[in-house]
Amino acid sequence: MNRTEHPRAWWLVLPVLLVVAFSALIPLMTVVNYSVQDIFGPGQRVFVGSEWFREILRDSRLHAAFGRQLMFSASILMIEIPLGVALALAMPTRGIGVSFTLVILALPLLVPWNVVGTIWQIFGRADIGLGGALLRALGSDYNYAQNAADAWVTLLVMDVWHWTSLVALLGYAGLRAIPEACYQAAHIDGASRFAIFRHVELPKLRGVLTIALLLRLMDSFVIYTEPFVLTGGGPGNATTFLSQYLTKMAVGQFDLGPAAAFSLIYFLVILALCFVLFSFMTAGDER
Amino acid sequence: MKFRWRSVGLAAYLAFLLIPIYWMANMSLRTNADILGHFRLWPQAPTLTNYMTILTDPSWYSGYLNSMAYVVLNALLALGVALPAAYAFSRYRFLGDRHLFFWLLTNRMAPPAVFLLPFFQLYSTFGLIDTHIAVALAHCLFNVPLAVWILEGFMSSVPRELDEMAHLDGYRFPRFFLTIFLPEIRSGVGVTAFFCFMFSWVELLLARTLTTVEAKPIAAVMTRTVSAAGLDWGLLSAAGVLTIVPGALVIWFVRHHLAKGLSMGRA
Amino acid sequence: MSDFEWMAWTAPTAAFFLGIAGLLIGMTVWQRFSPTRLQRGLLPIATTRGDRLFIGLLASAFLHLAWLGLTPWSPLIALGLSALLLVSVMRFG
Numbered sequence: 058m059n060r061t062e063h064p065r066a067w068w069l070v071l072p073v074l075l076v077v078a079f080s081a082l083i084p085l086m087t088v089v090n091y092s093v094q095d096i097f098g099p100g101q102r103v104f105v106g107s108e109w110f111r112e113i114l115r116d117s118r119l120h121a122a123f124g125r126q127l128m129f130s131a132s133i134l135m136i137e138i139p140l141g142v143a144l145a146l147a148m149p150t151r152g153i154g155v156s157f158t159l160v161i162l163a164l165p166l167l168v169p170w171n172v173v174g175t176i177w178q179i180f181g182r183a184d185i186g187l188g189g190a191l192l193r194a195l196g197s198d199y200n201y202a203q204n205a206a207d208a209w210v211t212l213l214v215m216d217v218w219h220w221t222s223l224v225a226l227l228g229y230a231g232l233r234a235i236p237e238a239c240y241q242a243a244h245i246d247g248a249s250r251f252a253i254f255r256h257v258e259l260p261k262l263r264g265v266l267t268i269a270l271l272l273r274l275m276d277s278f279v280i281y282t283e284p285f286v287l288t289g290g291g292p293g294n295a296t297t298f299l300s301q302y303l304t305k306m307a308v309g310q311f312d313l314g315p316a317a318a319f320s321l322i323y324f325l326v327i328l329a330l331c332f333v334l335f336s337f338m339t340a341g342d343e344r
Numbered sequence: 345m346k347f348r349w350r351s352v353g354l355a356a357y358l359a360f361l362l363i364p365i366y367w368m369a370n371m372s373l374r375t376n377a378d379i380l381g382h383f384r385l386w387p388q389a390p391t392l393t394n395y396m397t398i399l400t401d402p403s404w405y406s407g408y409l410n411s412m413a414y415v416v417l418n419a420l421l422a423l424g425v426a427l428p429a430a431y432a433f434s435r436y437r438f439l440g441d442r443h444l445f446f447w448l449l450t451n452r453m454a455p456p457a458v459f460l461l462p463f464f465q466l467y468s469t470f471g472l473i474d475t476h477i478a479v480a481l482a483h484c485l486f487n488v489p490l491a492v493w494i495l496e497g498f499m500s501s502v503p504r505e506l507d508e509m510a511h512l513d514g515y516r517f518p519r520f521f522l523t524i525f526l527p528e529i530r531s532g533v534g535v536t537a538f539f540c541f542m543f544s545w546v547e548l549l550l551a552r553t554l555t556t557v558e559a560k561p562i563a564a565v566m567t568r569t570v571s572a573a574g575l576d577w578g579l580l581s582a583a584g585v586l587t588i589v590p591g592a593l594v595i596w597f598v599r600h601h602l603a604k605g606l607s608m609g610r611a
Numbered sequence: 612m613s614d615f616e617w618m619a620w621t622a623p624t625a626a627f628f629l630g631i632a633g634l635l636i637g638m639t640v641w642q643r644f645s646p647t648r649l650q651r652g653l654l655p656i657a658t659t660r661g662d663r664l665f666i667g668l669l670a671s672a673f674l675h676l677a678w679l680g681l682t683p684w685s686p687l688i689a690l691g692l693s694a695l696l697l698v699s700v701m702r703f704g
Contacts, residue, residue, distance in 0.1 A: 060437040065517070069432035070444065072425035073488055080459070080466075080485040081451050083618070086628060087462035090619040104621055107679055107686045114680030144357060147350040159599045160592075161358045164365070167591025169546045169563045172584045179371060180364045185379055185577060187367045218361065226602060279455035282548050300457040304549075307461050320458040325672050331453045332669065335446050336656055439642060443661055465617040 085324075091317035109318035119319070121294065122302040129298060130277045133216045137273060138266070140217070141224025146254070148229055159229075162222040174286025177215045181287075201288065205295035208288045212296055215283060220276070224269045231265035232258060271334040275327060299323055365588065371581035379577045394582035407562035408586065410476065411545065414559065417480035419540040422487040423533065430495035431521065435507065448489035456549045459485070467554055478554045479561070483544045490543065491536045498532025499525075531601050538598045545591060562587055638664060654704045667700035 092109055096102045113119060148158055168176070181201050183189035192199040201211040235258065243253045281300035284290065290297035290305070297305075303323065307316035371379055372394055373387040382388075398404040432438070433445060463482065464473070472478035506528065510520040526533065552564040566583045595602070638661060647660035654666065671693035678689035 060435055062438065063436045066432040066436035066438040066441070069428040069436075073429040073448070073492060074444075076421070076425050076481070076484050077448060077451055077488055080463075080482055081454075083466055084459045084462040086624075087466070087618045088458065089627070090621060090624045091461065093621060093624060094619060096619065100616060102619055104623070106623075107675075110676070111679045114676060140357075144354060147354040149351075156599050158354065158358065159602055160595050161361055163595045163599075163602055164588070164592060165361055167542055167546070167588065167595060168365075169548060169587050171548045171563050171566070172587050175566070175580060175584050176364045176368050179577065179581065180367050185371070185383070187363065187385075190383060218364065222361070275453045279453075279457070281455070281457060300455050303455075303457045304460065307457075313461065316461060320461065322676060323455060324458050325669070325676070327453050327455065328450055329669060329673070331450050332446070332665075335449055439639065440661065443665070462617070469615065469617070 088317045088320050088324075091313050092321055094314055096313045105314065109314045110322070113315055113318045113322065118294070119302065122297055122299055125296070126278065126298045129212070129280070130274055132213055133220070133277055134270065134273060136213070136217050137221045137224050138270060141221050141269065142228050142262070142266070144221070144225035145228030145232055146258070148225070150233075159226070162225055165219050165222055168219075170282035171286045173215065173219050174283045177211060177218070177283075178287050181211050203292055205292055208292060208296050212284055212287065215287065216277065216280075219283070220273060224266075224273065227265045227269045228262060231262045235261045267337055268334075271330070271337070275330055275334070278327065278330070368581045368584050371577055372585045374578055376576045376578045394578045395586075397579060398582055398586065404562075404565060404583070407560055407565035410555070410559045411551075411561040411563070412590075414476040414479040414483070414551070414561070415541055415544045417476055418483045418487060418544045419537050421480055422484055422491045422540045423537060425484075426488055426491035426495055426536070427526075427533075428521075430492045430499055431525070433492065433496045434499040435504070445492075448492055452486045452489040452493075454485075456486075456547070460549065460553055463550065464553055473554060474556045474558045476559045479551045479559060480544075482550045482554055483547060485550075486547075487540045487543055490539055494536045494539060495529070495532055498529045498535075502528050535598055535601045538594060538602075541594060542591070545587075634664070652704045654700075658704055660701070663701050663704040664697075666704060667697040670700065671697055 093104060093106060094102045095105050144162075149155055165173070180186045180188045181199075183193045183200060189199060189201075198204075199207050201207045239257050239261075240253065243257050248256070279300055280298060281304065284296050284298060285301060288296045290301045303316060303319055306312050306319060370385075370387055373390040373392070374384075375391060375393060378384075378387075378389070433441060467473050467478045467482070472481070502525070506524065507520070510524050515524065548561065548563045551561045555561065555564065562583065566580065566587075641660070649657045649659055651657045654663075656662075658666070674693050674696060675686060675689050678684070678692075679686060
């Protein structure tokens with residue numbers, strides 16, 4: 058890409074800067090300010106330095122929430138990425154089947170996040186839900202509100218239901234971008250179906266799959282609404298992830314200082330992940 | 345034979361996607377007493393009572409109107425500021441351009457819970473609480489970066505020669521941008537609008553924080569009314585079904601560009 | 612315009628943000644007088660001066676967190692170490 062220098066560029070990006078800075082910079086500065094103070098009420102605050110950070114970093118409940126978060130993100134990535142690729146490979150390439158499949162695949166992405174929770178809340182209940190009733194009929198004592206393992210499984214299935222489509226659609230876009238000539242060359246060489254996947258399709262998919270992987274990693278890291286509706290973080294703390302814990306602290310207990318310190322640590326982790334994503338993407342652009 | 349198995353797998357997955365939605369639709373066509381009393385795979389005596397309740401009670405349907413209002417406002421706002429910026433990112437090299445792009449991207453990724461704390465106070469200070477514009481502006485936090493990202497991808501696939509030819513033909517920049525360049529990337533604009541719609545429509549945490557009565561989104565109305573009424577499953581399901589309908593309609597119009605848009609115009 | 616008391620400014624945080632703003636302005640001026648080039652050092656990717664500043668700052672932030680989380684000593688020592696880290700990333704990264 059041969060881009061030129063032009064003084065007009067800054068004027069063109071100025072509106073974006075203003076709009077985003079208003080909603081991003083002022084709150085971020087405020088969070089930094091809160092994180093070093095103990096706040097009792099309007100105008101009543103004491104500077105405490107790095108005390109909250111020290112406390113938060115040693116908070117065992119937070120460690121547990123972080124561990125659960127990692128478990129959750131790792132689990133859904135291990136299911137959603139291979140499943141998404143498989144779906145992308147199985148999708149039809151022409152005919153009315155294409156539109157049909159695309160629309161159904163995209164449907165879960167357009168459901169408001171709390172309604173996703175509601176759908177699975179209803180579906181999983183043993184008394185009125187199809188899924189719950191089916192499991193009961195098979196002799197299991199499935200109950201996502203009481204049993205931690207069941208709550209986990211329900212959350213995982215819900216997330217797979219909600220987001221695998223994203224991976225599949227990204228993979229589909231990547232596959233469509235492969236020139237027909239590549240396949241023909243492979244056929245002439247007498248390559249097997251698996252060999253075509255391994256040596257033609259997978260390398261071409263690397264770009265979109267990395268985007269998909271990092272998008273899913275980051276979005277699952279900030280998941281809030283769906284578990285909030287489905288399990289409310291329970292039973293006990295079994296499905297309390299980082300965002301739930303943070304919101305509980307900030308809104309529920311009004312511990313502004315510790316919550317702000319927590320927010321900043323959380324934000325730094327996301328920032329580092331985001332930097333990896335960005336370096337990868339632009340490295341691809343320059344080549 | 346191999347091809348058959350793949351189709352069967354795909355069909356099974358599509359069924360897995362549809363069955364929970366079907367189940368909610370099933371619930372929405374029955375009364376609460378019927379739902380709690382009998383287990384049925386399909387409604388025996390389908391009734392539209394739940395839908396009638398929602399469509400005639402202002403406290404319900406105003407939720408839909410509020411959601412629509414801020415979603416449309418947000419899409420217009422995001423597109424308005426993102427179009428020139430995306431052009432700048434795709435055509436010009438300027439000091440700190442990559443860092444700026446990265447900073448925008450971090451806002452798309454940041455957990456809304458982090459910003460929740462001071463958001464309410466910030467918007468109170470400007471007297472914006474409980475207005476549609478407040479939610480629209482707050483959703484710009486993640487939609488503007490996304491819009492810039494997608495549009496930049498689409499714009500970069502338009503050859504630079506177009507810009508140069510227009511310049512030689514004596515077009516001034518604003519006129520070139522509106523009459524030549526925009527029509528060239530109209531599918532990109534459509535896809536971007538779709539994604540702004542999508543992410544603004546599905547978001548609840550910020551929308552709920554910034555509104556109390558006048559601009560309350562439907563998703564928040566759902567949670568409140570349900571807890572007050574002691575869980576009316578039929579009504580809850582009907583409201584849920586109605587939140588899916590706009591999304592389903594919109595997908596139909598952008599179905600051919602969906603995949604490309606999802607890969608941010610880069611695949 | 613109503614008041615911004617809720618932002619709860621303190622002298623140290625104000626100094627922190629002014630420092631960041633100063634760094635950005637300084638980098639801009641530096642760039643004017645001697646433009647940066649992509650360079651490949653110890654880091655796995657080719658970086659410009661701005662990239663190295665960002666990586667250095669991010670690494671310093673994590674160093675502070677590790678210091679606070681793992682050691683009982685004063686964060687001022689971590690500040691000193693971060694300064695060293697930042698300079699070495701800028702120089703060798």
